[in-house]
Amino acid sequence: MPLPRKEEKVYTYEDYLNWPDTERMEIIDGHIYMMAPPSRLHQKISGAIYAQFFNYLKDKDCEVYYAPFGVRLPEEGEQSDKAIKNVVEPDIVIVCDKAKLDDQGCKGAPDLIVEVTSPSTARKDKMEKFNLYERHGVKEYWIVEPENKIVSVFTLQENKRYGRPDVYSVEDKIKVSLFGDLVIELKDVFEK
Numbered sequence: 001m002p003l004p005r006k007e008e009k010v011y012t013y014e015d016y017l018n019w020p021d022t023e024r025m026e027i028i029d030g031h032i033y034m035m036a037p038p039s040r041l042h043q044k045i046s047g048a049i050y051a052q053f054f055n056y057l058k059d060k061d062c063e064v065y066y067a068p069f070g071v072r073l074p075e076e077g078e079q080s081d082k083a084i085k086n087v088v089e090p091d092i093v094i095v096c097d098k099a100k101l102d103d104q105g106c107k108g109a110p111d112l113i114v115e116v117t118s119p120s121t122a123r124k125d126k127m128e129k130f131n132l133y134e135r136h137g138v139k140e141y142w143i144v145e146p147e148n149k150i151v152s153v154f155t156l157q158e159n160k161r162y163g164r165p166d167v168y169s170v171e172d173k174i175k176v177s178l179f180g181d182l183v184i185e186l187k188d189v190f191e192k
Contacts (some may be wrong), residue, residue: 013072014082024068028128030085036120038067041146046091046116048189049144053094056182062096062111069093070105071113073136081107086132091116091144094178109133111178114142130154134162140177149190 010030019025024035038046046066053064071093073086081104092114095101100108113133115125125143133141134156141154141162149170154162155177168174170190176182 010085012082013084013087016070016087017082024089026089027085027087028124028132033124033128035089036118038116039118042091042116042118045144045146045189046114048191049114049116049184050092052184052188053092053182056179057094061098062094062178063098063101065093065095065105067091071110072105072107073109073132074107086136088129088132090114090129096178109136109138111138112140112142112176113138114144116144116146118146130162134160144189146190149186151186151189 011027011032012030013027016025016027026033026035050064050066057064068089071088071090072081072084073088074084075086078084090110090113092112093106093110094112095106096111097108100106100110115121115129117125122145130141130143134154137156137160139156143152143154143165145151151168151174152165153168153174154165157163166174168186170186172186174184174186176184
């Protein structure tokens with residue numbers, strides 16, 4: 001006869017609000033994920049992508065934010081903010097529905113999320129966050145891999161699933177599907 005499963009604590013946004021400011025953590029499906037300080041290369045790459053989005057969006061309705069910026073993704077039935085079991089801090093977030101923005105960050109799916117991987121976060125970004133963002137309807141999800149100098153862009157399809165990614169390398173330009181006239185130059189992102 002199998003042993004009963006040990007009950008594991010489920011963490012919520014209420015717990016997140018009570019953590020010390022010195023520690024960065026995310027909650028995915030009620031589980032805590034510690035966040036290490038980003039490397040210099042990570043910061044350089046995320047900053048270069050952010051700058052291109054920021055310059056493009058200056059006089060437009062959508063807004064771009066960079067980490068640390070809290071995104072709360074409530075599941076059905078999570079009425080209270082404090083009960084939310086998905087709280088993440090993506091590297092870059094674009095939100096076009098300003099009703100989702102409040103003083104704590106964003107509540108609901110942003111339109112676009114960019115995650116810059118590191119060896120310690122690649123699995124989480126490619127699996128847990130991929131599934132979370134797809135489930136909540138993030139329209140476009142970018143996974144940036146600094147070591148390989150590639151960007152995988154996943155776009156939400158009509159069936160509410162991400163299709164195969166478009167994969168770009170250092171010499172490519174990414175035409176952002178949310179905005180008809182925005183192109184991100186990857187040589188500017190990955191330059192030495």
